Amino acid sequence: MAQLICENLALGYDGREILSDLNFSVDAGDYLCIVGENGSGKTTLMKTILGLQSPISGKLSMSDGLSQNEIGYLPQQTLVQRDFPASVWEIVLSGCQNSCGLRPFYNKAEKQLAKENIKKMELEPLVNRCYRELSGGQQQRVLLARALCATHKMLLLDEPVSGLDPKVTAEMYRLIEELNKKDGITVIMISHDLDAALQYANRILHIGKKVFFGTKEEYLKSEISGVFAKGDE
Amino acid sequence: MGEIFDKLSLYLQFPFVRYALIVGVLIALCSSLLGVTLVLKRFSFIGDGLSHVAFGAMAIASVLKMTNDMPLVLLITVICAILLLRTGQNTKIKGDAAVAMISVGALAIGYLLLNLFSTSGNLSGDVCTTLFGSTSILTLSQDEVWLCVVLSIIVVAVFILFYNKIFSVTFDESFARATGTNAGVYNLLIAIVIAVIIVLAMNLVGSLLISALVIFPALSAMRIFKSFKSVTLCSAVLSVFCTLAGMIISILSGTPVGSTIVAADIAAFLIFYIIGMFSGGSKK
Numbered sequence: 001m002a003q004l005i006c007e008n009l010a011l012g013y014d015g016r017e018i019l020s021d022l023n024f025s026v027d028a029g030d031y032l033c034i035v036g037e038n039g040s041g042k043t044t045l046m047k048t049i050l051g052l053q054s055p056i057s058g059k060l061s062m063s064d065g066l067s068q069n070e071i072g073y074l075p076q077q078t079l080v081q082r083d084f085p086a087s088v089w090e091i092v093l094s095g096c097q098n099s100c101g102l103r104p105f106y107n108k109a110e111k112q113l114a115k116e117n118i119k120k121m122e123l124e125p126l127v128n129r130c131y132r133e134l135s136g137g138q139q140q141r142v143l144l145a146r147a148l149c150a151t152h153k154m155l156l157l158d159e160p161v162s163g164l165d166p167k168v169t170a171e172m173y174r175l176i177e178e179l180n181k182k183d184g185i186t187v188i189m190i191s192h193d194l195d196a197a198l199q200y201a202n203r204i205l206h207i208g209k210k211v212f213f214g215t216k217e218e219y220l221k222s223e224i225s226g227v228f229a230k231g232d233e
Numbered sequence: 234m235g236e237i238f239d240k241l242s243l244y245l246q247f248p249f250v251r252y253a254l255i256v257g258v259l260i261a262l263c264s265s266l267l268g269v270t271l272v273l274k275r276f277s278f279i280g281d282g283l284s285h286v287a288f289g290a291m292a293i294a295s296v297l298k299m300t301n302d303m304p305l306v307l308l309i310t311v312i313c314a315i316l317l318l319r320t321g322q323n324t325k326i327k328g329d330a331a332v333a334m335i336s337v338g339a340l341a342i343g344y345l346l347l348n349l350f351s352t353s354g355n356l357s358g359d360v361c362t363t364l365f366g367s368t369s370i371l372t373l374s375q376d377e378v379w380l381c382v383v384l385s386i387i388v389v390a391v392f393i394l395f396y397n398k399i400f401s402v403t404f405d406e407s408f409a410r411a412t413g414t415n416a417g418v419y420n421l422l423i424a425i426v427i428a429v430i431i432v433l434a435m436n437l438v439g440s441l442l443i444s445a446l447v448i449f450p451a452l453s454a455m456r457i458f459k460s461f462k463s464v465t466l467c468s469a470v471l472s473v474f475c476t477l478a479g480m481i482i483s484i485l486s487g488t489p490v491g492s493t494i495v496a497a498d499i500a501a502f503l504i505f506y507i508i509g510m511f512s513g514g515s516k517k
Contacts, residue, residue, distance in 0.1 A: 050411040069413025075405065080273055084404055087460035094401040098412035104394045130459030150412045 009058035072151030095149030137168035265472030268451030282336035289339030438491035456509030
């Protein structure tokens with residue numbers, strides 16, 4: 001059953017349209033990769049899915065018990081975070097914010113959830129460490145654990161491996177795949193890494209001048225994949 | 234040593250000295266709480282900008298010959314704080330430029346108004362007092378002390394109640410918004426609280442030195458401590474300690490209150506910096 005459906009979506013900012021007539025749907029348990037050139041509107045699409053900005057026209061709907069604030073989001077790191085004095089524990093716990101509502105403090109269940117996700121991301125030895133002292137890969141895992149605290153259903157990853165070395169990249173992809181396969185969490189990933197997209201994803205959304213949406217196999221047969229793969233290298 | 238204590242206990246018999254110490258401690262506590270957030274959000278100078286706005290507002294109040302200028306100053310400063318934090322988010326005028334614009338603008342207009350309409354004989358003395366605090370902390374009336382106490386309690390209560398929200402909005406605003414936290418409301422809350430703190434702190438250190446009170450404790454604490462909670466607690470304790478030390482020194486040796494407090498903050502920062510260097514705390 002579809003968790004997320006986009007119909008005739010037009011996106012843009014400041015009234016300027018950069019992407020129009022977008023149709024796609026995401027089912028529970030899917031692993032969707034969004035690829036496209038820089039400036040093709042990947043980030044705008046992601047912000048729209050997250051409800052950070054509204055579409056110019058068209059419809060974006062969630063069903064199957066998914067609501068907008070139940071999407072776990074792994075953003076690209078900002079400059080502020082690089083020297084932020086916060087422990088791993090504090091950051092992971094802050095992912096539980098959406099279930100808090102107006103309640104000022106976290107309850108036991110939320111702390112337990114944070115603990116489980118720290119374990120799942122293999123961060124237990126680092127739990128009291130300072131975020132800014134961790135390596136890039138460790139920081140990404142902390143942010144992923146935080147995203148998991150916010151969702152049981154859908155993860156949205158914005159270039160989760162940018163700036164990581166090949167070994168850590170593989171590790172990161174393994175963790176994400178595990179979440180998708182074992183826990184049945186829907187994954188939507190924005191990526192420049194077409195090889196990885198083709199290796200892990202079961203659906204591809206290619207946006208740009210030409211738009212493609214379909215399964216991995218269909219994408220490989222279509223001519224658009226060739227153009228992008230060549231243009232990217 | 235005994236002589237110093239004698240002198241101190243003599244001064245402490247005066248109610249206005251006791252008021253000053255109470256208010257000083259409260260202001261130090263409040264101002265340090267949001268310091269961490271401001272430094273991390275790259276808003277260190279917003280305190281400075283707002284304090285100049287408060288100066289301008291005070292000038293307007295004195296031109297209008299208002300006897301109690303606190304409500305008007307508070308209102309204008311809160312409005313400007315909201316405007317400033319808003320522009321921080323849209324890109325037409327960048328945050329730092331907006332702060333610079335409003336702060337120097339308010340300073341100039343304030344001084345102009347005072348010059349044109351002032352009835353006081355000692356204009357430069359008045360201006361100097363407002364800018365550097367000097368003696369106003371020692372001339373607080375009982376009502377003003379109560380107002381300070383109430384506002385401080387509100388600030389601390391708001392901070393504790395929204396501590397987790399403030400943390401997530403500071404650390405990662407887009408994540409907070411994506412998971413349904415209304416970041417706009419909390420940014421607004423932060424802006425209002427900052428404005429209240431600034432207006433309070435003007436009594437203590439004057440409008441030019443407020444930034445020091447807000448950012449020094451936070452920066453010092455960040456040298457050594459590694460979690461948000463410990464940094465916040467440390468900067469609160471440090472701020473209260475430095476303010477008390479600064480006030481007592483200034484009472485005993487007759488130096489200006491505001492600048493003595495800031496000097497104490499700077500000394501604490503240097504000490505923390507050196508400790509941080511040796512323990513390797515802040516360096517990567």
